[in-house]
Amino acid sequence: MSALNLYDTSTREVGVFTPIKSGEVSIYVCGATVQASPHIGHIRSAVNFDVLRRWLIHSGFAVVFIRNVTDIDDKILQKAAQEQVPWWAHAMKYEREFTAAFAALNVLPPTYEPRATGHITQMIELMQILIDNGSAYAPGNGDVYLEVRNLKRYLTLSGQRIDDLMPAADVEMSISMKRDPRDFALWKAAKLGEPSWPTPWGAGRPGWHLECSAMAYAYLGESFDIHGGGLDLIFPHHENEIAQSEAAGYGFAKRWLHNAWVTQSGEKMSKSLGNSLLVEVILQRVRGIELRWYLVSAHYRSMLEYSESALDESVVAFRRIEAFLKRATEVVGTVPVPLMSKAFSDAMNDDLAVPTGLASISENLRAGNQGITDGDLGVVSKNASEIRGALGILGCDPFDSNFTTSSSSDLSDAMDGVVQLMLKERASARDRKDFAASDAIRDGLLALGITIEDTAQGPRWSIMEKS
RNA sequence: GGUCGGGUGGCCGAGAGGCGAGGCAAGGGACUGCAAAUCCCUCUACACGGGUUCAAAUCCCGUCCCGACCUCCA
Numbered sequence: 001m002s003a004l005n006l007y008d009t010s011t012r013e014v015g016v017f018t019p020i021k022s023g024e025v026s027i028y029v030c031g032a033t034v035q036a037s038p039h040i041g042h043i044r045s046a047v048n049f050d051v052l053r054r055w056l057i058h059s060g061f062a063v064v065f066i067r068n069v070t071d072i073d074d075k076i077l078q079k080a081a082q083e084q085v086p087w088w089a090h091a092m093k094y095e096r097e098f099t100a101a102f103a104a105l106n107v108l109p110p111t112y113e114p115r116a117t118g119h120i121t122q123m124i125e126l127m128q129i130l131i132d133n134g135s136a137y138a139p140g141n142g143d144v145y146l147e148v149r150n151l152k153r154y155l156t157l158s159g160q161r162i163d164d165l166m167p168a169a170d171v172e173m174s175i176s177m178k179r180d181p182r183d184f185a186l187w188k189a190a191k192l193g194e195p196s197w198p199t200p201w202g203a204g205r206p207g208w209h210l211e212c213s214a215m216a217y218a219y220l221g222e223s224f225d226i227h228g229g230g231l232d233l234i235f236p237h238h239e240n241e242i243a244q245s246e247a248a249g250y251g252f253a254k255r256w257l258h259n260a261w262v263t264q265s266g267e268k269m270s271k272s273l274g275n276s277l278l279v280e281v282i283l284q285r286v287r288g289i290e291l292r293w294y295l296v297s298a299h300y301r302s303m304l305e306y307s308e309s310a311l312d313e314s315v316v317a318f319r320r321i322e323a324f325l326k327r328a329t330e331v332v333g334t335v336p337v338p339l340m341s342k343a344f345s346d347a348m349n350d351d352l353a354v355p356t357g358l359a360s361i362s363e364n365l366r367a368g369n370q371g372i373t374d375g376d377l378g379v380v381s382k383n384a385s386e387i388r389g390a391l392g393i394l395g396c397d398p399f400d401s402n403f404t405t406s407s408s409s410d411l412s413d414a415m416d417g418v419v420q421l422m423l424k425e426r427a428s429a430r431d432r433k434d435f436a437a438s439d440a441i442r443d444g445l446l447a448l449g450i451t452i453e454d455t456a457q458g459p460r461w462s463i464m465e466k467s
Numbered sequence: 468g469g470u471c472g473g474g475u476g477g478c479c480g481a482g483a484g485g486c487g488a489g490g491c492a493a494g495g496g497a498c499u500g501c502a503a504a505u506c507c508c509u510c511u512a513c514a515c516g517g518g519u520u521c522a523a524a525u526c527c528c529g530u531c532c533c534g535a536c537c538u539c540c541a
Contacts, residue, residue: 048541182538236538237538
């Protein structure tokens with residue numbers, strides 16, 4: 001298919017994507033609450049939406065991509081208090097960790113990355129609109145609530161009915177100032193020792209949902225094309241964003257995309273379950289490009305069941321592709337120019353069907369390797385280019401400068417010279433059929449992490465990637 | 468209780484009425500002094516029970532099992 005089709009959580013259907021403004025796409029993705037170190041589930045979300053963004057850019061759209069940072073919330077305050085550091089220092093520390101993880105996984109920086117605490121003014125303005133038009137109320141205790149009973153479309157994203165929800169355990173109506181237990185806080189009154197900002201209704205801090213509505217409006221306007229986030233944000237976070245923004249009279253998001261989780265033993269990865277795998281820990285085992293390859297290889301709406309063996313298998317598969325591109329570059333003499341194959345393009349247009357796209361990469365790989373064997377440079381070049389084109393969309397292009405390690409070229413020239421000397425020794429040993437000597441050289445180099453392969457074009461050497 | 472996803476070969480993982488995605492593993496073969504790499508071949512499946520249809524992994528009904536959300540969540 002030549003037009004991009006995307007799933008929409010609100011309709012539960014895949015349909016043709018048409019932006020509000022021709023040629024432009026505006027995206028808001030819920031980013032991190034910076035309260036702890038990123039695990040691979042967090043980063044999967046970022047990587048999935050990064051692939052969407054890259055594909056949109058490739059398809060010719062000008063993309064405005066907003067991903068927020070939630071730098072104030074209950075958990076941040078609570079953990080900062082436990083660790084006896086200021087809440088803002090705690091938030092900043094983990095924001096830096098997320099930024100580092102995004103960079104290690106080659107996630108493009110957002111067009112803008114707004115922090116909640118930098119948008120209190122916009123939140124107050126939004127609350128004022130909601131209070132003025134009767135959608136929200138400030139009962140006088142410093143809280144501000146949104147009244148949900150009157151909202152026609154409340155819970156349509158998650159397909160629930162308000163009366164079917166489990167009784168809200170956290171609201172004791174006898175002491176609550178809420179008109180209805182389902183009403184949610186736009187703004188929370190300051191408790192002793194907590195940070196606060198002044199408002200017409202009392203000093204306090206933002207509720208969880210308000211920031212996204214305020215910041216989406218600030219940067220993308222009343223309506224925008226795509227709102228993304230993890231599956232678990234559908235309710236309550238996204239429902240409440242819709243409630244706030246629509247009550248304010250905004251069109252808000254035209255389409256909703258949600259990524260599935262990384263699971264372990266069938267269960268969602270989460271800090272509270274204690275089964276989270278930190279990005280930095282995995283990056284001690286595999287390279288960023290390899291972890292990214294693993295995370296993109298599943299469809300974004302499918303659960304990705306993590307296991308070490310699955311990760312290892314994925315790494316091996318990626319290294320095969322990488323090895324081919326290296327050999328192709330050697331054989332052809334130039335780095336392949338990225339090209340988009342129809343098979344990969346069709347797959348991406350079908351709701352970002354990366355797994356189907358991977359099948360086309362496999363075809364390219366086989367044909368390309370065959371081309372090397374046959375010495376058919378045209379075939380090698382075409383397939384290497386198509387692989388590189390596909391990898392570029394997935395953010396896994398080994399030629400991407402974000403991944404290439406800047407080793408000194410003097411050093412690698414010297415290294416090549418040394419290995420070539422050894423290979424010359426080995427060649428003469430082989431010529432006189434002294435295989436014990438030739439194998440000793442190969443084994444010796446292997447012990448140093450240098451792999452020797454005999455090809456039709458002569459022996460080639462490579463340094464094994466760390467793992 | 469409500470809502471939403473799943474169950475596919477030894478394993479991973481797509482597909483969503485006809486044409487057996489793909490990968491890994493396994494076995495066989497080609498190449499090789501050996502190896503590595505590469506290529507070729509082989510194997511195999513749709514949780515269960517009904518139904519609709521010329522045709523069902525795919526649609527319908529029922530059953531079982533797994534997971535998620537229901538105010539912390541990517």
